């Protein structure tokens with residue numbers, strides 16, 4: 083059936099409906115976008131359809147801890163609004179091209195690390211995730227209008243590029259938009275690869291643009307997948323299968339950024355959660371007898387932005403230890419994490435995975451150390467459900483990240499299975515000394531609810 087979907091455009095509509103119904107449980111609403119072209123069917127799913135009910139905690143939302151009632155209302159409203167948008171989020175279209183294809187991801191470097199745009203084509207069709215080319219923020223499929231231009235453009239590509247030949251077979255490709263960035267790979271790329279993986283058959287190989295960091299992260303997620311199914315391609319390298327079909331995701335135009343990835347959405351995150359569970363956690367016991375480690379993420383010494391004032395940080399750490407003692411833990415179970423190991427070098431991705439996956443509570447200011455929360459126990463029935471306390475900005479502290487409250491719950495397109503809490507800076511400045519403050523009493527109350 084999957085093969086049929088890849089090869090027969092005529093039946094695509096019907097087949098994708100069947101396919102997604104099989105894959106994604108309950109209610110799926112298919113809606114025809116009035117741009118009339120066949121491919122403009124948008125798939126809509128709600129989070130409750132996607133995430134098992136026993137997984138969802140706190141109604142799937144980040145919990146606001148804020149004493150000022152006006153600000154608290156504003157923040158709760160923003161989270162509700164975000165959740166609603168995520169629940170109704172449009173998925174990208176899934177396109178396939180065959181019975182032979184070319185594929186290329188453009189290298190945005192050295193000027194910038196983004197956008198890494200890609201295109202797939204055969205003699206008559208082209209698929210492009212390039213907003214600037216199409217001007218419609220959408221894809222090109224077909225041989226009319228702009229499609230002709232794209233095909234002309236891409237047809238000339240093999241002449242100026244080395245072409246790597248692929249074995250006959252089924253392929254899928256994902257480029258994302260950002261090259262070699264830890265946080266962006268985690269929250270923008272991984273979950274889309276997880277989704278794409280769920281759509282294609284197990285013998286489909288993945289064409290992914292190579293960067294050492296991409297490879298290291300994906301290896302931690304699923305080393306077998308990397309060994310058996312990933313073909314790393316270089317940026318700017320054209321790959322070609324003379325007998326092969328390619329499945330590729332084309333982002334929709336509008337949200338949250340015009341014209342391309344990243345596109346967050348709860349459904350993607352749910353696929354990532356399942357993938358992590360299957361590849362790494364399903365064999366582990368979850369007795370809950372052994373409490374997880376507590377990680378306190380500090381930016382002190384490693385950053386000049388969002389560094390918690392040092393006296394305050396010490397007080398928060400003491401409060402954390404006191405709360406841990408109440409659940410039978412000692413200071414030994416607390417890890418102060420600054421991104422580096424004892425030897426002063428950056429901790430490897432694998433070591434970060436090991437550390438965070440042994441933790442059930444992560445505390446700290448917004449920063450890449452918090453992106454690692456994705457490595458915590460993803461199982462719905464886990465007795466060590468991940469708990470997070472993130473210190474975030476808000477309209478009260480416009481000098482910190484422009485007052486944006488977007489922490490990792492937002493960046494991942496929500497993390498409904500995590501007991502996720504946000505405490506907002508009482509004051510702080512990104513530019514002057516970079517120091518931030520939170521209310522220690524607010525912190526203590528939050529901690530007491532969690533431990």
Ligand SMILES: *[C@@H]1O[C@H](CO)[C@@H](O)[C@H](O)[C@H]1NC(C)=O
Nearest residue numbers: 113114115116117118119122
């Ligand atoms: C098509 O979409 C446009 C803009 O979104 C809207 O104004 C118009 O009413 C729609 N037409 C139909 C037939 O749904």
Ligand SMILES: *[C@@H]1O[C@H](CO)[C@@H](O)[C@H](O)[C@H]1NC(C)=O
Nearest residue numbers: 178179180181204205206207
């Ligand atoms: C190109 O791919 C499309 C979509 O799979 C297919 O319909 C078309 O026949 C292909 N063109 C050629 C020349 O193979």
Ligand SMILES: *[C@@H]1O[C@H](CO)[C@@H](O)[C@H](O)[C@H]1NC(C)=O
Nearest residue numbers: 301302361362363365432435
């Ligand atoms: C989970 O991943 C880590 C890091 O790659 C690995 O060391 C560990 O063996 C994996 N666990 C399971 C149960 O697969």
